Amino acid sequence: AATVTGDNMTWSAAYTMTDNNTDNVSVSLNIDFEDLAGNPGSDVTSTIGGSAVWFDRTVPTLSSVTIASNNSVSTLAKTGDNITLSFTSAEAIQTPTVEIAGHTDTVTVNGDNMTWSAAYTMVSTDSEESVSLNIRFSDLAGNAGDNVTSTIGGSAVLFDKTKPVLLPVDNVTTPTSDNTTLSYTFSSTEAGTITYGGGCSSSDNSTSGGDKEITFDALADGIHSNCKISVTDNASNTSDN
CATH class of the missing domain: 2.60.40 (Immunoglobulin-like)
Incomplete structure (x- = not known):
């Protein structure tokens, strides 16, 4: 039951909701009253102005x-x-x-x-x-x-914040004749995509990690000292050249 207090004109009633109350409903009310002469008023079961309280004890998910x-x-x-x-x-x-x-x-x-x-x-x-x-x-x-x-x-x-690390295994040898196919072997700590730069290229563009031998595309006559190779892992971390 609610606890009722007042001065014969202004009243308030208080109630603490419990787990035994019906969940997910608007809290009901019923005011049964009469004047000092004993004349009963009509029971009041709703607010004036539309205020309401919804009771919710369900744990959200x-x-x-x-x-x-x-x-x-x-x-x-x-x-x-x-x-x-x-x-x-x-x-x-x-x-x-x-x-x-x-x-x-x-x-x-x-x-x-x-x-x-x-x-x-x-x-x-x-x-x-x-x-x-x-x-x-x-x-x-x-x-x-x-x-x-x-x-x-x-x-x-x-x-993954770690760059692949490349290490040479076999250096490129200086060709002794024209039309020599050049190869190079390096080691990578990770699998990834191979990128070439500095005038060197190859159709071989991936490594599974570990030792990797690549064959360069044909090079023009002359000295090539700026060839670069890098490996980009699956997270897009790129090795130093």
């Missing part, structure tokens, strides 16, 4: 959680890449607190308080690992949802 990078491979990220965490709540929620890779980030909300996104730019001090996430949220009634620390559906982003 997220129905969708995905993570992606703006890297050319959305499941990978290098230093400077942007990570976007997108999620949808099953009901309207308050502005959540979001962590990406251990950092609290700015959250952008659309107009319905249900579809959200958070963004973070990876930096060189972040750990090379699967990018972590943590979403803390409550619904509009203040019911706290369980912290969400993984995506729904399995999307993930791996942070």
Whole structure:
């Protein structure tokens, strides 16, 4: 029952909601009263002016959680890449607190308080690992949802900030006759795409890591001392030439 106080003209009644009350309903009211002479008034079962209170004790949940990078491979990220965490709540929620890779980030909300996104730019001090996430949220009634620390559906982003390292294995030998095909063997710490520069080229544009022998395209007569080779890994980290 409600606790009623007043001065015979102005009254208030208070009640503390419990888990036994019906969930997801407008809180009902009923005022039964009479004047000092005992004349009964008509029972009042609604407010004047339309005010109402909705009772909600349901723990909110997220129905969708995905993570992606703006890297050319959305499941990978290098230093400077942007990570976007997108999620949808099953009901309207308050502005959540979001962590990406251990950092609290700015959250952008659309107009319905249900579809959200958070963004973070990876930096060189972040750990090379699967990018972590943590979403803390409550619904509009203040019911706290369980912290969400993984995506729904399995999307993930791996942070890779390490450049491939190239080392020579066999140096290019000086040709002793015309039309000699030149080859070169180097070692790479990672698989990736090979890029040539400095006047050298080859149709061989990939390495699986480890030792790699490449055959250069035909070179014009003369001295070639500025040939460059670099390897770019799947996260777009490029080795030094």
